[in-house]
Amino acid sequence: MKKNLYSTLFLILCLLACTAIVNAADIPQITIGTTATIEQAVIGEYNYEMLASGATHIPLVRQDTKGVFYPQVAEWNTTDGITWTYTILDGMKWQDGTDVTAEDILFTLEYEDANGSANLVSQTAEDGKVTAAKYAGYELSEDGRSISLTLAAANVRELGNMNSFRLLPKHLWEGKETLTEDELRFGYGPYAFEDFNKDAGTISFVPNEYYPEPVHADRLVYQLFDNPDTMYMALESGDIDMVWIYSTGVAADYQDVLGASENVQLISVDASNAPAVLAFNNAKGPFSDENIRLAVTYALDYETFRDYVGSQFANIPNGGFVPAATIGYKETEKLGQDTEKAEAYLAAAGYTRNDAGQFVNEAGEALSFTLTYRADRGNQLSCAEIIKTQLDAFGISVELEGLDPDSYNAKTSNKFSENNITMEAALYGYTSAGMGMGNGLATIYVDGRHAVQGGAQVYDEDFQRILGEMSAAATLEEYVAAAGEMQDFYAAHRTVIGLYWDCLTYGAAARFENIEIDNAFGLNNAMNWLSITEK
Amino acid sequence: MTRDRIALLVFGCFPLAFFMVMAFFPGIFTSYGLKDMNKPWLTPSADHILGTNSLGYDIFTELVYGAKETLLIGLASSLFMLALGAMIGMLSTLPGLPGILFNGLINVFMLLPHLITLIVISAFIGHSAAELIILIALFGWVGTARNVRARVIHLNSQPFIESCTIQGFSRIHVIFHHILPNLYDLLLFRFLLGVNSCIMMESTLSFLGIGDVYTPTWGTMVNLAYKRGAFMRRAYNYLPPPGVCIMLLSLSFYFISMAVEARREQIDL
């Protein structure tokens, strides 16, 4: 009798302990605030896809803040950097219980091709431009769980493209002309779509019962906000649990207020984006003369940008332009103010100070340029003002041109200006995805031949040669060597400069711990929901 | 000059004179430069009467320099509006097709929704001070035009105009020597009223983000404050003062216009 009693008591204690553990791990709901504009909440809508990357359509691999890649849906294998074999992890299932297989990977590639991407087939644009296919061939394994993709050319950084590769359901979508909303939201991640309430501005998700690991929150709710001000106030007052804006951290203006609040914890990570870039038009206008570019970059006082626009973690960039967290980063000389050098370069360009303090050339024309920036970006506005104040005092007159997004794009990128970029100098913000695209090192923004970006309009032969070396690199060492050369090029020719480097700061409620941050998606990633706990 | 009228004039002119001195001699009020960068987000203190904003500019200095911008835009657009309204109003009284066309123009502009059309037009006109003046004047002239039209129609039927025409004076002469002088009091009244509405319109447009940011007017100051998180910081030294200044300025114009109207009423009686 006593033995039975003790064993029952023991069993009850165990059960209690189990429920305690389970209850301790179960957070009833996590509310995430975001300023993204979402109209329909379906795959195909860019902003929703970024959001769903943390809930229903998680990418193939993930990258942590130190740059290390981990398998998330598939593991990878490669010997030469040309053929990559992806094997779906055990237990991955769609939300109806069907297994996720490598056929879904193939289906996704083919589906994107049908909508204009150049994965397995090359595409011809209406003006005759041909985009070559990325993959030369593929091979599915017999059990359907692996696929080997052969690239057209070796790419040591291929994994960087896979950390935003989302799968589409072959068994559900194949052969259908139009898809219902439910089909467009059908996913395989740790959560499944529950509801999109447009009036209240919420998108909610419930756990996917077939996902192999248990999530720690019973519900995920994304709350849409119109402006960041109200969102940060909601975080401060505890209405929401964390804040997420794709590829952007908490704005520097708000960091000290949020940091002082007891409800909020701020997590800062080294960033590979460039929050404020001064890009010159190297092909047209006054900055096609390298001396003038160098002069302006030596005339600016970078400490002002760091102190007034950046957060407490900001620091002054190097001439090599890319921040320290970038793959292939090389130490180059820090940017700094040197008015004597600036004057010397201006003299070399033919400009000297007249009596009024203005720089004029022999014909008496004053040196001036127009600085274009996006009027709705607060940090660009501040930087533009500071640049104008400093250069006006130095003797170069600056005209500010703050534009709305339409007009700004029409002046600063190839795609929207129809290959006629008219800015003389402009402020940009480069996302880390954009910096890493193509051959990395923000080359898509600098290369004048890039179809979409190309703001800095560089057509220089040296630049193209180094670019070729970067894309031809077969090993990481070769790539790093070429990247180093590119950074030297940036430092020497000052085609674009960063105004300040900053960390990406993420904001969450103070009561959470074991937070996992993804390099591309910040707080909104699957790993976070598997590890986060409340204190 | 009744006691009331004197009181009104004093109440009106005093703040206006104060702001005009501020506009022309900003150095008297503040020793800081407009773009001097001090420590950001300071609270009001002896050094900085209203504290500093996110870029470290002294807020009171911005207010002082903003007086010039606000007054400039308000007065200039009101003048422009007045000229436009008077011209179109008179043109609409012409007999025949031109008159009907201009009258139609007045009615069309009355129908268009103001703020919305302004926003669409500002998207491709630009944001500088000159363009803002044009934008504000673009709708304000309608009221003036209608009043001018009514008055000119009334005048045209007066005997003394008829006798001028009979005596053989040209139409131009009649307009400049007889009709216009009789419009002066109406134009003055509309001008003062117009400045008020121009200042309001300008501050609303600036608040919505359409306006020159480097030399901010009072409306732009509120916009910048709002966008830079002044709410979150409970920066009550930053948000209300420009709006209060706008209020004082428009009150002063209103009182002056009431004093003018009182004089007109006296003569009529």
Add this chain to the structure above:
Amino acid sequence: MKKYLNNIITSLICFLFVILLNFALPRMLPGNPIAYLSGFAEEEMTSVQIEYYRNALHLDDSLPEQFIHYLRSLTDGTLGYSFKKKANVSDLIGEKVIVTLQITLPAVILSTFLGLVWGMASGYRKDSSFDKTSTTGLIILNAAPSFLLALVLVILFGFHWKILPYKGLSSSSMVPGKPGFVTDRILHLLLPVMTLVLAMLPSRYLLMRSSVRAATNERYILYAKQRGLSDRKIKYHYILRNIAQPFISMVGMSVSMCIGGSLVIENIFSINGMGKLLSDAVYTLDYPLMQGILFVTTGICVLSIIFTDITCILADPRVRYMERGQEA
């Protein structure tokens, strides 16, 4: 009567002209609308997709043909199709108008009613201390810009005393059908409506007051008082009828404000109404949406002007008699 008929016909002609303007204005904005349909996702739009959008937006057709398409879209009830938001323009406007109306309709009704009663009371008791204090106070209120009022109210009620919510129309967990939804909605509406009422009240009050002041000088008011009619009867049966005309016109003008919404208020209180819809349309060069909004706003404007003109004719018999007197 004839004058009003002329007015109505002129309004209609001008409306047709405005339709033309609505068509032309968006197309004058800089930029290529197709580029914005694909956004800035740093990927190219394929030639197939470009072709599709070019056809759908009729960008290849000549201007007159585009205009015919535009007219057709006006008459078939959809007001066009917004490719950016992937919905009919009329549906989009319908959704957002309801949101905006929740603020502007109560504000217009309240401010009109308050202005009427208050202005009547002040004008009737000319130069009393009630009149003087009310008028001075409301003149000062009139001078305050609307965003200043909004900011002060938000600071007082939202931050300082913390009794009213200051953003949005509902708390994040509230949906229709849940208990307490209506109370929550009313609480959220209080501040924006109060702001609008305070902004619109002074002009109505002042107009009412000056008309009543002028009217109380008339002899028939003196006779009515002599006969012992109560103040209320004099005010609302005699004076109001006579001075209705300009007041009704003013109310009519503000109806168009109802639809256009108050951009400033929506901005400060983060309300997703017509104002946000318009700025979205302008930002993304969404031609159909821009045209639709301008069309609807102007249409309501015209209708309200026609309606107020008719109401004036009906309410003020003098207009009818004047005409007849002239003809006699």
